[in-house]
Amino acid sequence: MPRILMERSGEMEVFARVVQDGGFSAAARNLDITPSAVSKLIARLEMRLGTRLLVRTTRALTLTEEGEAYHHAALRILQELNDADQEAAGGAVRGRLRINTTIPFGTMFVAPAIPEFVARNPGLVVDLSFTDGIVDLVAEKTDVAIRMGNLPDSGLIARKLGQSRRVVCAARGYLTRKGVPETPADLEHHDCLTFNFRRARPSWPFRTDGRDLAQPVKGTIVVNNGETMKQMVLAGAGIARVGLFHVADEIATGQLVPLLEDYNPGDLELVHAIYVGGGPLPHRVRAFIEHMVQRLRDSPLLNGTS
Template sequence: MARVQMERSGEMEVFVRVVREGGFSAAARTLDLTPSAVSKLIARLEARLGARLLNRTTRALTLTDEGRGYLQAAERALRALDDADQAVGSGTVRGRLVINASVPFGTHVLAPALPAFLARHPELTIDLSFTDDVVNLLAQKADLAFRVGTLPDSALVARKLGRSRRVICAAPGYLARHGAPRTPADLAQHNCLGFNFRRSRVGWPFREDGREVEVPVAGSLLVNNGETLRQIVLSGVGLGRLSRWHVAEAMARGELVPVLEAYNPGDLETVNAVYVGGGQVPRRVRAFIDHMVAVVAASPLFAGG
């Protein structure tokens, strides 16, 4: 029985690696094993469990229902083993950290913060993905995500990093051709670029005569992420409303110009780190969140959480 118990963690690691890499050969290369050895380990695991975990064809490898359930359990078990090792070890942050972030925050804030963190933790591997879609952390096997804006109700644990106000801006070339709007009502004569995903506001908010109003806007282009919108605004197509941290460098270089700041309502967009709760947070997750909290706190473009 003791021998079987010792073998289980190795079988779990091989199974998880096969799923992550998408095949026996790819997993074998990362594990320094032969494909036949990996195949035998998976066959032994399935025989011990009395269930098929993987459907194999010449073109694809897919999880069975039992395989999906075992994958989640195996990943939890391996994280717990890793945390146990680190709890009594030297405190080294190691392992694989899977991170998801929105395209703008990932590009302009997270990516520049990575080199210093990786230099401090050379035994850590970071698997990074940028998308403005709200991903399912469990389905994507992600440890951590950074999300901007209002969070939907979920079982995820959130830690607020900071907040930043939004600004309406345009390229100097656009303003030279069309003039700068002087009041929110002038936006009816301007190309106001926006997003094609559902937002809590339909128009753009302003503060006039001591009260907040929402002005309907329309334009020739809708996009699905903030970085694309920033690039289009930079090219002089129209006006855009973006977080100040997202456009601060371009404004400092004179590539974008803020407009209607006298009417800016000062609404704040929140940046949160979210992760799956329900147990001890892995040290690698805690360490990276703490690092990003410090990065955001040191930036003049963010207000404290």
């Protein structure tokens, strides 16, 4: 029994590497062992557990339902083992930190903050991924993500980093051609740029005479990320509703004009750092979140009042 306990972490590491690399041969190369050794370790693991974890064909390697569950648990346990090693070594911030966030927020706030963070933590490798699509933190092996908007219920842990009010805006060229909407109802006669996210609203919220209303909007262009949205509205393709932080500079320079501000409901786009719970927070994740808190604390674009 003691021998098996000592071998479990090694089996987990080999199994996780096979899943990550998509095959026995690739995992063997990265682990510097033979493919037959990998095969024997996986077979021994499946025999000990009494269930099949992987289905192998000539073209692909697929996790069984039991394999999916074991893989998630193995990743968590291996992370805790790494954290224990770091704790024993004095809590040094080291290893690979995988960060995911939206393209606008990543470009404006995260990327500029990384050089200083890396300089302070030379033992760290930062792996950045900017996309407006929602990623599965466990499946994509992401340590921390920064999300815009209200968060759905989940097992993830969140820490608020800031907030930005939203603004309806358009380019002067578009308004010259199409006219300036004076009330939310006027948007029925305008090209409104919208997102194709599943969570995107088919209408925009406004407030009039103390009452909230949802104004249906439509247009000929839908996009999947905020950066494309900004380029479309700057090009005069229509009217957009976005977080003010994303277009504040363009409004300040007059490239974009805020619209229907008297009807702005004052709703906020919240910004959170989120990560997987269930164990001690890795030092590298904690250090990054604290770094971003310090960087964003005094930003007028993220206090919801600008």
